[in-house]
Amino acid sequence: MARHLINAMVNGDRVEFVCGTGQTLLDVLRGELHLTGTKNGCGTGDCGACTVVLNGRPINACLVLGAEVDGSEIETIEGMAQGGELHPLQQKFLDHAALQCGICTPGILKMAQAYLETNPDPTETEVRFALAGNLCRCTGYDKIVRAVLDAAAEMRASET
């Protein structure tokens, strides 16, 4: 398999890695950069556990090739808490008990973060559709949706 030398910004750090043509961004994040907070639930883009933000857009890292991200900016769960402070979404997930096993949590947090940037004041239904690509088998989604709505409210309040 051919190898590619890739430069990218990951969580604000400049990184350089070599990847095979067939390796996905998920393979690279977990296997080469050891950023294992991004999870592999299916490898086919159906569960959303590997959601990261690529150049401002939430994507499934298992559906992007490592070789495609040269020159890109990538944000993963490891970069979400800043300066020792949890992001409001992270804090609200804890406050609302919005996780049980926690395996889907990093992907859902990144999806919700990206979504709230495009729609800071969503309805319950909008949140449900925004997260429809992120499977959670434990919670039944109730507490996740509440946590996202509450975080959105808090983020709006702190904007003003």
Add this chain to the structure above:
Amino acid sequence: MNEIKTPRGGSNYQWVGKNTPRPDGVDKVTGRARYGDDMIVPGMLHGKILRSPHAHAKILSIDTSKAEALDGVKAVVTSADIPDHPMAQPPYPPIVNDFHDISRNVMAREKVLYDGHAVAAVAAISEEIARDAIKLIKVEYKVLQHILDPREAAQPDAVVLHEDLFTYGVEPKPTKPSNIFRVMHGERGDLNAGFAEADLVIEREFSSQPVHQGYIEPMACIASTSEDGTVELWTSTQGHFVQRTLLSKLLNMEMAKIRVTASEIGGGFGGKTTVYAEPLAIRLSQKTGRPVRMTMTRSEVFRATGPTVGSKTRIKVGMKKDGTITAGEAEIWYQAGAFKGSPIGRAVDTFFSPYTVANCKAAAYDVCVNRPKVAAYRAPGATMACYPMESVVNELAKELGLDPVEVRLKNAVKEGDESLMGTKHGRIGLVEVLEAVKEHPHYKAPLGDNEGRGFAVGYWLHGGGLSSAAVNLMDDGTLGVATGNPDIGGSRSSMRAMAAEELGVNVELLKPIIADTGSLGFSYLTAGSRTTFATGMAVVNATREVIDKLRALAAKKWDIPVEDVRWDAGQAIATDNYKDIKPLSLKELAGMATSMGGPVAGHSEINASGQGATFCAQLVDVEIDPDTGFTSTKRHTVFQDAGRAISPDYVEGQMQGGAVQGIGWALNEEYIYDDKARLQNTGFLDYRMPVASDVPMIDTVIIEVPNPNHPYGVRGVGEPPLVSGPAAVANAVENAIGQTMSDLPLSPPKILAALHAQAAGDD
């Protein structure tokens, strides 16, 4: 709206029943928590499994030479590397761990028995090479006729999976092998007299399909073997102590030489209660002397790990005009999958157990078919029996013009009644659960066009059993709380709350951990809704031992008898006879412990009994789209007796998560095979689990009828919501379309066909 009802009044607890911060929470929202596939060990190899493309075939030969010759391949294993074991012999316990079967399930020996059955495994220096290598293994098969349906497989002329399997528990002893492993029965009263007494008798047949637990984290493990034969295993499991037992027996190894550490676990729901890739990773590691990591793909998880059983049921129930259930008779056939051992005992116990039916009889058949061997799934064996019974009870109530909840109240079991498998109920909360349903605004809320409301109640006897715990006091007055149960949904919070309550100190002083198998006494699985009950009892015992030692320490310090020292609110206090002695706090005592005799720790190893039956009722409103047959769940309320909710948020979470799994089971999820019995829907796109936009908020009503056999009144809470969930959803669909539906899942094509048949009938 979520609420908690405590019929005998609230409690004065400081931590129990409060939503305390979750000890593992921050790690799980920051990506720091390490799950099965998140461990990286220097020098590790990557393992991959070759799987059968056939559902039933004889293995004629396996040639691994080309794979072994590939650059980067370090070892290949087949069934020749897994010890064989004789078949387990009767009398059989309720759950049979037959190592003859387990050795053949982890690696096919004479035959492959399902699509996806493991045939060989490879360890290589990269995943890519391992993937390439398994393609180089040549397996010669002789394809045999397959069988998928349990009732067909139970016929005398059916193709047989195991030539050495003879039905157990029937007379005369069979001379011909069969796919039926055993039949379990329960019976009481006089069935004929009971049906004769009834004003209305309904008899129906039902079916359900295998559904997968659907945990989001695929199976993953790393095995590392040293030159002295010691194995370290890191794995995502619901029970690392049970894994050690299984691996030691399967691989003929000393238990003490296998040390298993449970990773954080990304869901299990019963599916991670046995071994799959672990013994292969160990063998590959032994052969190479290097750590070997094995992680399944999602497709492998669907094809080769146990879903729950699919079922066929025939049920007949009689009712008087006043709602009394006079008789019930049921027969159920469970698909065990390729090897015996489906949860048939639970089926027999479930059918009639919420009700005081004087005359009833149930029989359940454990039948082998060419599907992956079933594993537990949240209340294993109960859901498929609850659904037919609740459906028929609702139909009887409707036909007799009776209120479905009143009918249940009339027949509800109470303290002193017995389940069909002989469990005598202590204090139980079924009546309180049903009363809460009646009082709830959801029960009488108006319905819109194309909407229907469903109701069902389910019974579940949660587990007890073997648990160990250790509580270690540190010099600064903080404490470690170690248990042997993987925390799958917040149990560390509950363990900590109970220990803090005993000690009378802030929960933040306690750090709960999951200890590895070398560090603590045996602990059975995190399964059967047993952890907060059984392991919680061990934690309470261990904490009380710490308290007793601290009382003794204070007595020594004060030079008074220990009987004169009590423990209250985090301090040792001398009785009123010693008015000038000032209390000593936990922190002060911790500081003096080492110099006054030694470290302070408590431990407890128990076989917990006294578990109490749990009842969970659900109200569900659905709307059917008459053009597509698509069902949307509009409103869903779950009512459950939790005994005592130690961490209410997480009890609600169990109720909500179970309810949504029930929606998936009732409406969408199923294993779909082609004509060669190859699984067609091996990914989350085609195996359609509920997503956020499919479901509404799930309201919960926690009823607290404390279990008198637990220090805080705990009943198991994880499984009951999935006993009654699918029945309630199916009943709502029936109510919306005005027809009895008897084959789960009630997917859009089935509903559309029912609507069309109805329209044709009306013309």
